[in-house]
Amino acid sequence: MLVPERRTRADLIVAAxxxxxxxxxxxxxxxxxxxxxxxxxxxxxAAAAPPVAESVPDTxxxxxxxxxxxxxxxxxxxxxxxxxxGDTVVGRDLRTGAERWSYRRDRPLCAAVxxxxxxxxxxxxxxxxxxxxxxxxxxxxRGAQRSSDTDSEVRLVDTGxxxxxxxxxxxxxxxxxxxxxxxxxxxDAPVNPNAQPRSGCVLRSADADDNHxxxxxxxxxxxxxxxxxxxxxxxxxxxxxxxxxSILPAAVxxxxxxxxxxxxxxxxxxxxxxxxxGARLEVFDASGSAVDxxxxxxxxxxxxxxxxxxxxxxxxxxxxxTDTVALDTxxxxxxxxxxxTLGRGSRMAGSVLLPIDDAIAVVDPATGEISRTIDVDRxxxxxxxxxxxxxxxxxxxxxxxxxxTEVGTQ
Numbered sequence: 210m211l212v213p214e215r216r217t218r219a220d221l222i223v224a225a226x227x228x229x230x231x232x233x234x235x236x237x238x239x240x241x242x243x244x245x246x247x248x249x250x251x252x253x254x255a256a257a258a259p260p261v262a263e264s265v266p267d268t269x270x271x272x273x274x275x276x277x278x279x280x281x282x283x284x285x286x287x288x289x290x291x292x293x294x295g296d297t298v299v300g301r302d303l304r305t306g307a308e309r310w311s312y313r314r315d316r317p318l319c320a321a322v323x324x325x326x327x328x329x330x331x332x333x334x335x336x337x338x339x340x341x342x343x344x345x346x347x348x349x350x351r352g353a354q355r356s357s358d359t360d361s362e363v364r365l366v367d368t369g370x371x372x373x374x375x376x377x378x379x380x381x382x383x384x385x386x387x388x389x390x391x392x393x394x395x396x397d398a399p400v401n402p403n404a405q406p407r408s409g410c411v412l413r414s415a416d417a418d419d420n421h422x423x424x425x426x427x428x429x430x431x432x433x434x435x436x437x438x439x440x441x442x443x444x445x446x447x448x449x450x451x452x453x454x455s456i457l458p459a460a461v462x463x464x465x466x467x468x469x470x471x472x473x474x475x476x477x478x479x480x481x482x483x484x485x486x487g488a489r490l491e492v493f494d495a496s497g498s499a500v501d502x503x504x505x506x507x508x509x510x511x512x513x514x515x516x517x518x519x520x521x522x523x524x525x526x527x528x529x530x531t532d533t534v535a536l537d538t539x540x541x542x543x544x545x546x547x548x549x550t551l552g553r554g555s556r557m558a559g560s561v562l563l564p565i566d567d568a569i570a571v572v573d574p575a576t577g578e579i580s581r582t583i584d585v586d587r588x589x590x591x592x593x594x595x596x597x598x599x600x601x602x603x604x605x606x607x608x609x610x611x612x613x614t615e616v617g618t619q
Contacts, residue, residue: 246315249351252300256347258287259303259599262558265571266615269583269602273306274611275299279330281364281516282553282594283603283610284323286346290603291328292610293321298330300349303598306612310349316340322365324372325385327352331363331374338363338376341387353387358397366516368417368471371441375415382422382441389446391422391439396447404448410435414468416476416517417441421452421495423476425468433457434466436478438497453497458485465509469527470518470541475500477518477541479509479529490541503543507532521556524574528553528594533563535577545577552594552605562602564593569602585613 277283279293288303296317300310312330319331319338323346332340339357344350360376371390374381382391394412396405410428417423422439434457443450457466457480469477474495482488488508492501509515510530518527518536524544525536533550534543547563547570554563554572560580561572566589568582587593591607602613 248311248313249349250311251349252310253348254309256287256289259601262597262600265558265560265562266583266600266602268616269569269585269613270616271586272304272601272612272614273301274609275301275306276608277605277610278608279318279321280605280610281320281322282605283596284321284328285596285598285603286323286326286328288598289346290598290610290612291321291323291344291346293318293328293330294608296332298328298344300328300344300346303601303612304614310344312342312344312349312351314340319363320365322367322372324367329365329372329387331365333361337361338374341374341383343387353385355383355387355389357381357389360395364516366415366417369520370419371417371422373415373417373422375412377411380412380415380422380424382417390442391449392447393422393424393439393449394426404445406437406449406451406454413466414517416468416471418471418474421471421474421476423468423471425466425478431456436468436476436493436497438476438493438495452495455497458491458499467509467515468517470520470525470536472525472538472541475541477536479505481508490536490543492541501540503541505534505543506546507534507548515553519553519555521561521574524561526554526561535561535574547572547577547579552592555595555597555602557597557602562595562597564595564604569595587611 275292276294277292284291290301292299297313314332316332319333321330327343329343331338334340337359339359341355343352363374363376366373372383379394381389410426413425415424422441424437426435437454438452440450465481467479469479476493477490480491488505490503494500515528515530518525527534532548534546551564561574563570568584570579571581594605596603604611
């Protein structure tokens with residue numbers, strides 16, 4: 210019979226050293242992990258969409274406000290308003306602004322947007338604005354996550370089916386589970402050499418429909434911006450598939466052209482006055498060919514990165530940086546213009562609400578006529594964008610979100 214092995218003093222010392230080494234490694238990993246720098250407080254209450262407003266209020270007054278420098282417009286889903294400021298995203302009660310849930314990381318926020326019933330938050334890390342987490346709008350619970358190589362500043366463009374993260378040198382397209390479907394532009398360490406069609410271009414604006422991503426870029430030694438149309442779902446996300454790419458028909462001031470909308474494989478691009486015409490929308494088909502042109506009565510704000518138009522039923526509402534233009538959803542024909550607006554508008558009880566100096570204009574969506582205005586006490590000199598949830602009007606005023614309700618209903 211074999212004699213049982215006996216542990217020697219040396220064996221015990223080696224085992225102890227191994228245990229200590231493992232514990233040290235675990236502590237090091239934990240100290241450097243994202244989990245250690247994350248604080249998530251969820252909410253288990255019952256969230257519900259507020260009743261649709263039956264009329265536009267006659268008066269409005271502030272019911273609450275909160276800082277939200279990382280949002281471009283108020284993020285409201287059902288009866289939750291998400292604010293994003295500093296390093297924290299907070300889910301708030303629509304009526305009171307009271308905190309329901311919060312999500313904090315030990316790094317600064319780049320941007321946040323509401324899409325697919327979630328609040329998608331983007332944080333900065335050494336590779337840019339690429340730490341992405343989807344938070345359930347009702348509870349604040351963490352959902353899909355991803356990490357990307359991005360620019361140090363990004364704009365998030367909600368296209369309905371996809372979310373575009375747009376930086377000056379790089380663009381990514383994400384689907385609802387935050388899986389990347391398109392990578393376009395700068396690649397620091399390309400796995401597949403020459404996978405990108407161009408390099409060194411500055412990306413100006415972007416939008417997409419179900420099938421096409423439209424990108425407006427300015428490339429070195431080219432006389433004008435370039436419009437590139439990409440497949441939203443190529444076989445390999447690192448190898449963008451182009452449908453078309455061509456230089457715009459006129460030399461325009463750098464950065465002043467912008468993509469206004471992509472609908473049914475047609476792209477509307479704003480072109481400021483140039484050698485071949487005044488301010489206009491140029492419409493391109495899926496092959497990149499110009500197929501239509503619509504003259505505009507006003508020039509858009511110079512260099513205004515206003516983002517694509519917002520879709521509301523049978524209207525596209527485009528804030529040009531100075532005015533609001535309503536466009537037909539089928540052929541981009543301009544229908545009406547309200548001048549001197551402060552930012553993006555919204556719909557409420559069959560009317561269009563537009564922010565103007567010291568008030569909100571109530572506009573007939575069929576004619577563009579202002580039926581009346583609602584006085585609003587706010588500071589001048591800041592961009593104001595509107596969102597509506599039930600009978601609450603939310604304004605993104607610069608770095609703050611302000612909730613407005615009818616006088617006497619608080």
